[in-house]
Amino acid sequence: xxxxxxxxxxxxxxxxxxxxxxxxxxxxxxxxxxxxxxxxxxxxxxxxxxxxxxxxxxxxxxxxxxxxxxxxxxxxxxxxxxxxxxxxxxxxxxxxxxxxxxxxxxxxxxxxxxxxxxxxxxxxxxxxxxxxxxxxxxxxxxxxxxxxxxxxxxxxxxxxxxxxxxxxxxxxxxxxxxxxxxxxxxxxxxxxxxxxxxxxxxxxxxxxxxxxxxxxxxxxxxxxxxxxxxxxxxxxxxxxxxxxxxxxxxxxxxxxxxxxxxxxxxxxxxxxxxxxxxxxxxxxxxxxxxxxxxxxxxxxxxxxxxxxxxxxxxxxxxxxxxxxxxxxxxxxxxxxxxxxxxxxxxxxxxxxxxxxxxxxxxxxxxxxxxxxxxxxxxxxxxxxxxxxxxxxxxxxxxxxxxxxxxxxxxxxxxxxxxxxxxxxxxxxx
Numbered sequence: 001x002x003x004x005x006x007x008x009x010x011x012x013x014x015x016x017x018x019x020x021x022x023x024x025x026x027x028x029x030x031x032x033x034x035x036x037x038x039x040x041x042x043x044x045x046x047x048x049x050x051x052x053x054x055x056x057x058x059x060x061x062x063x064x065x066x067x068x069x070x071x072x073x074x075x076x077x078x079x080x081x082x083x084x085x086x087x088x089x090x091x092x093x094x095x096x097x098x099x100x101x102x103x104x105x106x107x108x109x110x111x112x113x114x115x116x117x118x119x120x121x122x123x124x125x126x127x128x129x130x131x132x133x134x135x136x137x138x139x140x141x142x143x144x145x146x147x148x149x150x151x152x153x154x155x156x157x158x159x160x161x162x163x164x165x166x167x168x169x170x171x172x173x174x175x176x177x178x179x180x181x182x183x184x185x186x187x188x189x190x191x192x193x194x195x196x197x198x199x200x201x202x203x204x205x206x207x208x209x210x211x212x213x214x215x216x217x218x219x220x221x222x223x224x225x226x227x228x229x230x231x232x233x234x235x236x237x238x239x240x241x242x243x244x245x246x247x248x249x250x251x252x253x254x255x256x257x258x259x260x261x262x263x264x265x266x267x268x269x270x271x272x273x274x275x276x277x278x279x280x281x282x283x284x285x286x287x288x289x290x291x292x293x294x295x296x297x298x299x300x301x302x303x304x305x306x307x308x309x310x311x312x313x314x315x316x317x318x319x320x321x322x323x324x325x326x327x328x329x330x331x332x333x334x335x336x337x338x339x340x341x342x343x344x345x346x347x348x349x350x351x352x353x354x355x356x357x358x359x360x361x362x363x364x365x366x367x368x369x370x371x372x373x374x375x376x377x378x379x380x381x382x383x384x385x386x387x388x389x390x391x392x393x394x395x396x397x398x399x400x401x402x403x404x405x406x407x408x409x410x411x412x413x414x415x416x417x418x419x420x421x422x423x424x425x426x427x428x429x
Protein backbone atom coordinates (compact mmCIF):
# COMPACT_ATOMS: atom_id res chain seq x y z
CA UNK A 1 0.00 0.00 0.00
CA UNK A 2 1.38 3.40 -1.01
CA UNK A 3 0.92 5.94 1.78
CA UNK A 4 1.24 9.73 1.66
CA UNK A 5 1.79 11.61 4.93
CA UNK A 6 1.20 15.35 5.32
CA UNK A 7 3.49 16.71 8.06
CA UNK A 8 1.79 20.00 8.94
CA UNK A 9 4.02 21.08 11.84
CA UNK A 10 4.27 24.53 10.20
CA UNK A 11 0.75 24.52 8.85
CA UNK A 12 -0.20 24.29 5.18
CA UNK A 13 -1.22 26.45 2.26
CA UNK A 14 -1.98 25.75 -1.37
CA UNK A 15 1.37 26.93 -2.71
CA UNK A 16 3.30 25.10 0.03
CA UNK A 17 1.57 21.91 -1.08
CA UNK A 18 2.50 22.55 -4.73
CA UNK A 19 6.08 23.20 -3.64
CA UNK A 20 6.24 19.91 -1.73
CA UNK A 21 4.87 18.01 -4.74
CA UNK A 22 7.40 19.55 -7.12
CA UNK A 23 10.12 18.84 -4.56
CA UNK A 24 8.99 15.21 -4.54
CA UNK A 25 9.51 14.99 -8.28
CA UNK A 26 6.30 16.19 -9.90
CA UNK A 27 7.61 17.65 -13.19
CA UNK A 28 6.83 21.36 -13.32
CA UNK A 29 6.27 21.17 -17.09
CA UNK A 30 3.76 18.37 -16.63
CA UNK A 31 1.91 20.39 -13.99
CA UNK A 32 1.90 23.43 -16.29
CA UNK A 33 0.60 21.32 -19.17
CA UNK A 34 -2.28 19.95 -17.09
CA UNK A 35 -3.21 23.36 -15.70
CA UNK A 36 -3.17 24.76 -19.25
CA UNK A 37 -6.27 22.64 -19.88
CA UNK A 38 -8.20 25.10 -17.71
CA UNK A 39 -9.69 28.06 -19.60
CA UNK A 40 -7.62 30.51 -17.53
CA UNK A 41 -4.96 32.94 -18.71
CA UNK A 42 -2.81 35.71 -17.31
CA UNK A 43 -0.57 33.73 -15.00
CA UNK A 44 2.60 31.71 -14.97
CA UNK A 45 3.88 29.01 -12.63
CA UNK A 46 7.44 29.28 -11.33
CA UNK A 47 9.50 27.11 -8.96
CA UNK A 48 12.79 27.80 -7.22
CA UNK A 49 14.94 26.36 -4.43
CA UNK A 50 15.02 28.30 -1.15
CA UNK A 51 16.09 27.62 2.43
CA UNK A 52 13.81 27.88 5.44
CA UNK A 53 15.60 27.82 8.82
CA UNK A 54 18.50 26.17 7.00
CA UNK A 55 16.36 23.51 5.33
CA UNK A 56 16.37 23.32 1.52
CA UNK A 57 12.85 23.43 0.08
CA UNK A 58 10.98 24.24 -3.12
CA UNK A 59 9.02 27.48 -3.42
CA UNK A 60 6.28 27.51 -6.04
CA UNK A 61 4.78 30.86 -7.06
CA UNK A 62 1.72 31.54 -9.14
CA UNK A 63 2.60 34.87 -10.72
CA UNK A 64 -0.59 36.57 -11.80
CA UNK A 65 -1.44 39.51 -14.00
CA UNK A 66 -4.15 41.70 -12.48
CA UNK A 67 -7.55 40.54 -13.69
CA UNK A 68 -10.45 42.62 -14.89
CA UNK A 69 -14.04 41.64 -14.15
CA UNK A 70 -14.14 39.42 -17.22
CA UNK A 71 -11.30 37.33 -15.85
CA UNK A 72 -8.71 38.61 -18.35
CA UNK A 73 -5.21 39.78 -17.53
CA UNK A 74 -4.33 43.35 -18.39
CA UNK A 75 -0.63 43.66 -17.93
CA UNK A 76 0.08 44.27 -14.23
CA UNK A 77 2.24 41.41 -12.95
CA UNK A 78 2.03 40.59 -9.24
CA UNK A 79 4.21 38.01 -7.53
CA UNK A 80 1.65 36.57 -5.22
CA UNK A 81 4.05 34.25 -3.47
CA UNK A 82 2.14 32.30 -0.87
CA UNK A 83 -1.58 32.29 -1.37
CA UNK A 84 -4.00 34.43 0.60
CA UNK A 85 -6.55 31.87 -0.53
CA UNK A 86 -9.43 33.09 1.62
CA UNK A 87 -12.84 32.91 0.01
CA UNK A 88 -15.45 35.22 1.45
CA UNK A 89 -18.91 36.21 0.41
CA UNK A 90 -20.47 39.57 -0.33
CA UNK A 91 -17.44 41.60 -1.28
CA UNK A 92 -15.42 41.13 1.91
CA UNK A 93 -11.70 41.55 1.30
CA UNK A 94 -8.72 40.42 3.40
CA UNK A 95 -5.72 42.48 4.31
CA UNK A 96 -3.68 39.94 6.24
CA UNK A 97 -0.78 37.96 4.82
CA UNK A 98 -0.65 34.40 6.22
CA UNK A 99 2.79 32.79 6.14
CA UNK A 100 4.30 36.13 5.06
CA UNK A 101 2.51 36.69 1.77
CA UNK A 102 3.78 39.00 -0.84
CA UNK A 103 1.79 41.78 -2.46
CA UNK A 104 -1.98 41.32 -2.51
CA UNK A 105 -3.37 40.20 -5.81
CA UNK A 106 -6.20 41.56 -7.87
CA UNK A 107 -9.23 39.30 -7.52
CA UNK A 108 -12.25 38.68 -9.67
CA UNK A 109 -15.61 38.21 -8.02
CA UNK A 110 -16.29 34.63 -9.16
CA UNK A 111 -19.14 32.56 -7.82
CA UNK A 112 -19.38 28.82 -7.41
CA UNK A 113 -21.28 28.40 -10.69
CA UNK A 114 -18.54 30.22 -12.61
CA UNK A 115 -15.78 28.09 -11.15
CA UNK A 116 -17.70 24.88 -11.79
CA UNK A 117 -18.24 26.07 -15.36
CA UNK A 118 -14.48 26.65 -15.75
CA UNK A 119 -13.87 23.08 -14.66
CA UNK A 120 -16.58 21.67 -16.90
CA UNK A 121 -15.16 23.47 -19.94
CA UNK A 122 -11.61 22.33 -19.19
CA UNK A 123 -9.83 19.42 -20.81
CA UNK A 124 -8.81 18.02 -17.44
CA UNK A 125 -9.19 14.35 -16.62
CA UNK A 126 -12.74 13.62 -15.44
CA UNK A 127 -11.54 12.45 -12.02
CA UNK A 128 -9.57 15.68 -11.49
CA UNK A 129 -12.56 17.75 -12.60
CA UNK A 130 -14.87 15.92 -10.21
CA UNK A 131 -12.50 16.13 -7.24
CA UNK A 132 -11.75 19.82 -7.83
CA UNK A 133 -15.45 20.63 -8.17
CA UNK A 134 -16.12 18.81 -4.91
CA UNK A 135 -13.48 20.92 -3.15
CA UNK A 136 -14.99 24.19 -4.35
CA UNK A 137 -18.46 23.02 -3.33
CA UNK A 138 -17.14 22.16 0.13
CA UNK A 139 -15.49 25.56 0.40
CA UNK A 140 -18.70 27.28 -0.70
CA UNK A 141 -20.67 25.37 1.94
CA UNK A 142 -18.20 26.48 4.63
CA UNK A 143 -18.41 30.10 3.52
CA UNK A 144 -22.21 29.97 3.28
CA UNK A 145 -22.43 28.69 6.85
CA UNK A 146 -20.11 31.42 8.12
CA UNK A 147 -21.95 34.23 6.35
CA UNK A 148 -25.52 32.98 6.61
CA UNK A 149 -26.10 32.57 2.90
CA UNK A 150 -26.32 29.69 0.41
CA UNK A 151 -23.42 28.04 -1.46
CA UNK A 152 -24.60 29.31 -4.85
CA UNK A 153 -24.74 32.87 -3.51
CA UNK A 154 -21.17 32.82 -2.23
CA UNK A 155 -18.82 34.95 -4.30
CA UNK A 156 -15.18 33.99 -3.85
CA UNK A 157 -12.71 36.83 -3.90
CA UNK A 158 -9.19 35.62 -3.15
CA UNK A 159 -10.19 31.99 -3.76
CA UNK A 160 -11.98 32.99 -6.94
CA UNK A 161 -8.84 34.56 -8.36
CA UNK A 162 -6.56 32.78 -10.80
CA UNK A 163 -3.78 31.99 -8.32
CA UNK A 164 -6.04 30.24 -5.82
CA UNK A 165 -7.84 28.28 -8.52
CA UNK A 166 -4.42 27.15 -9.74
CA UNK A 167 -3.42 26.18 -6.21
CA UNK A 168 -6.53 24.06 -5.66
CA UNK A 169 -6.72 22.39 -9.06
CA UNK A 170 -2.93 22.01 -9.19
CA UNK A 171 -3.03 20.39 -5.76
CA UNK A 172 -5.59 17.86 -6.97
CA UNK A 173 -3.51 17.15 -10.07
CA UNK A 174 -0.32 16.69 -8.03
CA UNK A 175 -1.85 14.54 -5.30
CA UNK A 176 -3.45 12.34 -7.96
CA UNK A 177 -0.04 12.02 -9.64
CA UNK A 178 1.33 10.43 -6.46
CA UNK A 179 -0.86 7.36 -7.03
CA UNK A 180 -1.44 6.91 -3.30
CA UNK A 181 -3.68 4.28 -1.76
CA UNK A 182 -4.01 6.19 1.49
CA UNK A 183 -3.45 9.73 2.79
CA UNK A 184 -2.64 10.45 6.45
CA UNK A 185 -1.90 13.80 8.11
CA UNK A 186 -0.38 15.01 11.33
CA UNK A 187 -2.53 17.20 13.58
CA UNK A 188 -2.77 20.57 11.84
CA UNK A 189 -0.89 23.58 13.20
CA UNK A 190 -3.23 26.54 12.70
CA UNK A 191 -0.92 29.13 14.28
CA UNK A 192 -1.73 31.66 17.00
CA UNK A 193 -2.76 35.27 17.41
CA UNK A 194 -5.21 37.21 15.30
CA UNK A 195 -5.77 37.98 11.66
CA UNK A 196 -6.87 41.38 10.40
CA UNK A 197 -9.58 41.59 7.75
CA UNK A 198 -11.54 44.55 6.42
CA UNK A 199 -14.57 43.50 8.46
CA UNK A 200 -12.63 43.17 11.71
CA UNK A 201 -9.94 41.34 13.61
CA UNK A 202 -10.51 37.64 14.08
CA UNK A 203 -8.65 35.02 16.12
CA UNK A 204 -6.63 32.38 14.30
CA UNK A 205 -7.95 30.23 12.73
CA UNK A 206 -10.47 32.50 10.98
CA UNK A 207 -14.08 31.31 10.58
CA UNK A 208 -13.86 29.61 7.18
CA UNK A 209 -10.73 27.66 8.11
CA UNK A 210 -12.33 26.62 11.39
CA UNK A 211 -15.30 25.20 9.50
CA UNK A 212 -13.00 23.25 7.18
CA UNK A 213 -11.12 21.60 10.06
CA UNK A 214 -14.23 20.64 12.00
CA UNK A 215 -13.68 17.20 13.51
CA UNK A 216 -9.94 17.29 12.73
CA UNK A 217 -7.20 17.46 15.42
CA UNK A 218 -5.61 20.92 15.42
CA UNK A 219 -3.30 22.94 17.67
CA UNK A 220 -1.72 26.38 17.73
CA UNK A 221 2.03 27.00 17.64
CA UNK A 222 4.03 29.86 16.16
CA UNK A 223 2.92 33.43 15.71
CA UNK A 224 0.45 34.24 12.96
CA UNK A 225 -1.79 32.26 10.65
CA UNK A 226 -0.16 28.95 9.70
CA UNK A 227 -3.06 27.12 8.07
CA UNK A 228 -4.83 28.86 5.21
CA UNK A 229 -8.27 27.86 3.91
CA UNK A 230 -6.80 26.37 0.74
CA UNK A 231 -4.27 24.37 2.74
CA UNK A 232 -7.01 23.19 5.11
CA UNK A 233 -9.29 22.35 2.18
CA UNK A 234 -6.72 20.22 0.36
CA UNK A 235 -5.27 18.38 3.36
CA UNK A 236 -8.59 17.58 5.03
CA UNK A 237 -10.23 16.54 1.77
CA UNK A 238 -7.54 13.94 1.07
CA UNK A 239 -6.46 12.79 4.55
CA UNK A 240 -8.33 9.74 5.83
CA UNK A 241 -6.84 9.82 9.34
CA UNK A 242 -4.66 11.98 11.59
CA UNK A 243 -1.85 11.19 13.97
CA UNK A 244 1.89 10.47 14.14
CA UNK A 245 3.81 9.15 11.15
CA UNK A 246 2.44 5.66 10.44
CA UNK A 247 4.64 2.63 10.00
CA UNK A 248 6.04 2.87 6.46
CA UNK A 249 9.16 2.45 4.36
CA UNK A 250 9.91 5.96 3.05
CA UNK A 251 10.50 6.33 -0.70
CA UNK A 252 10.55 10.10 -1.02
CA UNK A 253 10.20 13.37 0.87
CA UNK A 254 9.15 16.77 -0.44
CA UNK A 255 9.47 20.14 1.31
CA UNK A 256 7.21 22.96 0.14
CA UNK A 257 8.29 26.40 1.35
CA UNK A 258 6.19 29.25 2.61
CA UNK A 259 7.27 32.83 2.00
CA UNK A 260 8.19 33.67 5.59
CA UNK A 261 11.55 32.39 6.89
CA UNK A 262 11.19 31.86 10.63
CA UNK A 263 14.40 31.17 12.57
CA UNK A 264 12.70 28.91 15.13
CA UNK A 265 11.25 26.32 12.74
CA UNK A 266 11.37 25.60 9.00
CA UNK A 267 8.30 27.21 7.43
CA UNK A 268 7.62 24.21 5.17
CA UNK A 269 4.97 21.63 4.52
CA UNK A 270 6.62 18.21 4.43
CA UNK A 271 5.11 15.36 2.43
CA UNK A 272 6.43 11.83 2.89
CA UNK A 273 5.64 8.98 0.49
CA UNK A 274 6.32 5.32 1.16
CA UNK A 275 5.07 1.79 1.29
CA UNK A 276 3.08 0.78 4.34
CA UNK A 277 5.08 -1.58 6.54
CA UNK A 278 3.20 -4.25 8.42
CA UNK A 279 3.95 -4.69 12.09
CA UNK A 280 5.59 -7.98 13.01
CA UNK A 281 2.98 -10.68 13.48
CA UNK A 282 4.30 -11.33 16.99
CA UNK A 283 3.83 -7.73 18.17
CA UNK A 284 0.52 -6.32 19.25
CA UNK A 285 -0.99 -3.90 21.72
CA UNK A 286 -3.45 -4.97 24.39
CA UNK A 287 -5.24 -3.30 27.27
CA UNK A 288 -5.02 -4.45 30.86
CA UNK A 289 -8.24 -3.55 32.69
CA UNK A 290 -8.50 -3.93 36.45
CA UNK A 291 -11.06 -3.43 39.18
CA UNK A 292 -10.98 -4.11 42.95
CA UNK A 293 -14.10 -5.23 44.80
CA UNK A 294 -14.63 -6.11 48.46
CA UNK A 295 -18.42 -6.26 48.55
CA UNK A 296 -19.17 -8.82 45.83
CA UNK A 297 -20.16 -12.44 46.42
CA UNK A 298 -17.41 -14.84 45.27
CA UNK A 299 -20.17 -16.92 43.64
CA UNK A 300 -20.40 -14.27 40.93
CA UNK A 301 -16.76 -14.80 39.92
CA UNK A 302 -17.28 -17.81 37.66
CA UNK A 303 -20.16 -16.34 35.61
CA UNK A 304 -18.25 -13.02 35.42
CA UNK A 305 -15.21 -14.66 33.78
CA UNK A 306 -17.48 -16.48 31.31
CA UNK A 307 -19.18 -13.23 30.31
CA UNK A 308 -15.87 -11.42 29.89
CA UNK A 309 -14.48 -14.11 27.59
CA UNK A 310 -17.77 -14.16 25.65
CA UNK A 311 -17.46 -10.45 24.76
CA UNK A 312 -13.93 -10.85 23.44
CA UNK A 313 -11.56 -10.68 26.42
CA UNK A 314 -8.25 -12.34 25.60
CA UNK A 315 -7.90 -13.50 29.20
CA UNK A 316 -9.53 -12.82 32.55
CA UNK A 317 -8.74 -13.94 36.09
CA UNK A 318 -9.45 -13.20 39.75
CA UNK A 319 -6.82 -12.68 42.44
CA UNK A 320 -7.64 -12.72 46.18
CA UNK A 321 -6.40 -9.52 47.83
CA UNK A 322 -6.59 -7.81 51.21
CA UNK A 323 -8.07 -4.35 50.88
CA UNK A 324 -8.43 -1.36 53.20
CA UNK A 325 -9.61 -2.02 56.74
CA UNK A 326 -8.36 -5.59 56.36
CA UNK A 327 -11.30 -6.70 54.27
CA UNK A 328 -10.80 -9.61 51.85
CA UNK A 329 -11.53 -8.77 48.26
CA UNK A 330 -10.94 -9.67 44.63
CA UNK A 331 -8.72 -8.09 42.01
CA UNK A 332 -10.39 -8.58 38.62
CA UNK A 333 -7.88 -8.48 35.76
CA UNK A 334 -8.85 -8.56 32.09
CA UNK A 335 -6.62 -8.59 29.00
CA UNK A 336 -8.46 -7.22 25.95
CA UNK A 337 -7.97 -5.73 22.51
CA UNK A 338 -8.43 -1.93 22.41
CA UNK A 339 -11.46 -2.38 20.15
CA UNK A 340 -13.18 -4.52 22.81
CA UNK A 341 -12.62 -2.10 25.69
CA UNK A 342 -16.17 -0.73 25.88
CA UNK A 343 -17.74 -4.20 25.76
CA UNK A 344 -15.45 -5.44 28.55
CA UNK A 345 -16.10 -2.37 30.70
CA UNK A 346 -19.85 -2.80 30.24
CA UNK A 347 -19.61 -6.34 31.64
CA UNK A 348 -17.48 -5.18 34.58
CA UNK A 349 -19.94 -2.46 35.52
CA UNK A 350 -23.00 -4.64 34.97
CA UNK A 351 -21.79 -7.84 36.62
CA UNK A 352 -19.69 -6.52 39.53
CA UNK A 353 -20.01 -3.91 42.25
CA UNK A 354 -17.06 -1.83 41.07
CA UNK A 355 -17.45 1.92 40.60
CA UNK A 356 -14.42 2.30 38.33
CA UNK A 357 -12.10 0.44 35.99
CA UNK A 358 -8.38 1.14 35.63
CA UNK A 359 -6.72 0.54 32.28
CA UNK A 360 -3.27 0.71 30.79
CA UNK A 361 -1.93 -0.06 27.34
CA UNK A 362 0.65 -2.81 27.19
CA UNK A 363 2.71 -4.24 24.36
CA UNK A 364 2.94 -7.99 24.13
CA UNK A 365 4.67 -10.57 21.98
CA UNK A 366 2.53 -13.50 20.90
CA UNK A 367 3.23 -16.64 18.93
CA UNK A 368 1.41 -17.30 15.70
CA UNK A 369 -1.36 -19.72 16.57
CA UNK A 370 -2.99 -22.50 14.58
CA UNK A 371 -5.36 -25.30 15.60
CA UNK A 372 -4.53 -28.57 13.82
CA UNK A 373 -6.94 -31.49 13.89
CA UNK A 374 -5.27 -34.87 14.55
CA UNK A 375 -6.70 -38.37 14.55
CA UNK A 376 -6.45 -40.46 17.74
CA UNK A 377 -7.94 -43.81 18.84
CA UNK A 378 -10.52 -41.68 20.63
CA UNK A 379 -11.55 -39.58 17.63
CA UNK A 380 -10.44 -36.30 16.12
CA UNK A 381 -8.83 -33.85 18.59
CA UNK A 382 -7.77 -30.26 18.01
CA UNK A 383 -4.19 -29.34 18.87
CA UNK A 384 -3.12 -25.72 19.33
CA UNK A 385 0.30 -25.04 17.78
CA UNK A 386 2.38 -21.94 18.60
CA UNK A 387 4.98 -20.83 16.02
CA UNK A 388 7.37 -17.97 15.49
CA UNK A 389 9.41 -17.52 12.35
CA UNK A 390 8.46 -21.03 11.22
CA UNK A 391 9.68 -22.66 14.41
CA UNK A 392 7.19 -24.59 16.59
CA UNK A 393 7.52 -23.61 20.24
CA UNK A 394 4.42 -25.04 21.88
CA UNK A 395 1.96 -27.85 21.15
CA UNK A 396 -1.08 -28.21 23.38
CA UNK A 397 -4.18 -30.40 22.82
CA UNK A 398 -7.44 -28.48 23.11
CA UNK A 399 -8.66 -29.22 26.62
CA UNK A 400 -12.38 -29.12 25.85
CA UNK A 401 -11.98 -31.55 22.92
CA UNK A 402 -10.06 -33.95 25.20
CA UNK A 403 -12.57 -33.65 28.03
CA UNK A 404 -15.46 -34.36 25.67
CA UNK A 405 -13.69 -37.41 24.20
CA UNK A 406 -12.86 -38.73 27.69
CA UNK A 407 -16.49 -38.46 28.75
CA UNK A 408 -17.75 -40.13 25.56
CA UNK A 409 -15.19 -42.98 25.66
CA UNK A 410 -15.06 -43.49 29.42
CA UNK A 411 -11.28 -43.19 29.63
CA UNK A 412 -9.09 -41.01 31.84
CA UNK A 413 -8.69 -37.46 30.55
CA UNK A 414 -4.88 -37.63 30.83
CA UNK A 415 -4.80 -40.50 28.32
CA UNK A 416 -6.64 -38.40 25.76
CA UNK A 417 -4.20 -35.53 26.31
CA UNK A 418 -1.19 -37.82 25.80
CA UNK A 419 -2.71 -39.49 22.74
CA UNK A 420 -3.43 -36.17 21.05
CA UNK A 421 0.09 -34.84 21.68
CA UNK A 422 1.60 -38.09 20.35
CA UNK A 423 -0.64 -37.98 17.27
CA UNK A 424 0.61 -34.47 16.46
CA UNK A 425 4.29 -35.51 16.84
CA UNK A 426 3.80 -38.61 14.67
CA UNK A 427 1.69 -37.00 11.95
CA UNK A 428 2.99 -36.95 8.39
CA UNK A 429 4.41 -33.63 7.15
